Amino acid sequence: MITLPGAVDGRRVRVGCDVQDIEHVQDSLAAFGDRYLRKVFTASEINDCQGRNQVHRLAARFAAKEAVIKAFAEPNMPFPWREIEVTRDGPLPLLRLSGTLAERAQHQGWLSSSLSLSHADCHAMAVVLVACGGNAGGTRDDA
Amino acid sequence: MQDQIRDVLAAHGRMAVDPREVDDQADLYDLGLTSHASVDVMLALEDAFDIEFPDEVLKKSTFASVRNIEQVVEGLVKAVA
Numbered sequence: 001m002i003t004l005p006g007a008v009d010g011r012r013v014r015v016g017c018d019v020q021d022i023e024h025v026q027d028s029l030a031a032f033g034d035r036y037l038r039k040v041f042t043a044s045e046i047n048d049c050q051g052r053n054q055v056h057r058l059a060a061r062f063a064a065k066e067a068v069i070k071a072f073a074e075p076n077m078p079f080p081w082r083e084i085e086v087t088r089d090g091p092l093p094l095l096r097l098s099g100t101l102a103e104r105a106q107h108q109g110w111l112s113s114s115l116s117l118s119h120a121d122c123h124a125m126a127v128v129l130v131a132c133g134g135n136a137g138g139t140r141d142d143a
Numbered sequence: 144m145q146d147q148i149r150d151v152l153a154a155h156g157r158m159a160v161d162p163r164e165v166d167d168q169a170d171l172y173d174l175g176l177t178s179h180a181s182v183d184v185m186l187a188l189e190d191a192f193d194i195e196f197p198d199e200v201l202k203k204s205t206f207a208s209v210r211n212i213e214q215v216v217e218g219l220v221k222a223v224a
Contacts, residue, residue, distance in 0.1 A: 080198035
C-alpha cells in the first residue's frame with residue numbers, strides 16, 4: 001500500500017469540482033430575481049451571462065464558485081460568493097479572487113489556477129485546479 | 144421562530160425529507176440540502192425575518208441544522224432591533 005503525495009513536480013495541487021442543476025438556477029431566478037443575482041454573482045459575471053444561454057452560464061459560474069470553495073478545503077470557511085469571480089480571456093475562463101478569499105488563497109500559497117466549465121441541457125459543471133507553493137497548508141475535504 | 148425556519152426549508156430547501164419533522168440538530172446536508180438550495184433558503188429567510196445575511200455568516204455550518212439557522216437568525220434579528 002502506498003500513500004500518493006499531494007504534489008506534482010514539487011508543487012502542491014488542489015482540485016475542486018461541482019455540478020449544478022440548471023432547473024434549480026432557473027427556479028432561483030424566477031423566485032428571487034435580481035436579489036439572487038446580486039447576492040451570488042458580480043456585475044461583470046451578470047453582464048457576461050446575458051443572452052440566450054443565461055441560465056446555463058450562471059449555473060456554470062455557480063459550479064465554479066463551489067469548486068473553488070472545495071479547493072480551499074476548509075469546510076467551515078465563510079464563502080462570500082462574489083469574492084470568487086469567473087472572468088474570460090477570449091474563450092478561456094479565468095478565476096479572479098478578491099477580499100477575504102484572496103487573502104486566504106495567498107495564505108494557502110495559491111500560485112496559479114486552471115478552470116474548466118461545461119454544461120448540457122440539464123446540468124452545468126466546473127473543475128478548478130490550483131498550483132500552490134511548497135508551504136501550502138490546509139486539509140482535504142471529501143464532500 | 145423554528146416553525147418559520149422549517150417552513151422556509153420546506154419551500155426552498157429541496158430536501159429529501161419534510162424539514163418540519165426533523166430533529167433541530169439533524170444534519171440538513173445529509174438530508175439533501177445543497178449549497179445552491181441554501182442560497183434560496185437564505186434569501187427566503189431574509190424576506191421572512193427582514194434581515195440580511197452578512198458575508199461572515201455565509202458558511203456551511205450556518206445552514207447545517209435548524210438549530211444553527213435559528214441561532215444565526217436570532218443574532219441577526221437582534222442586531223436589527
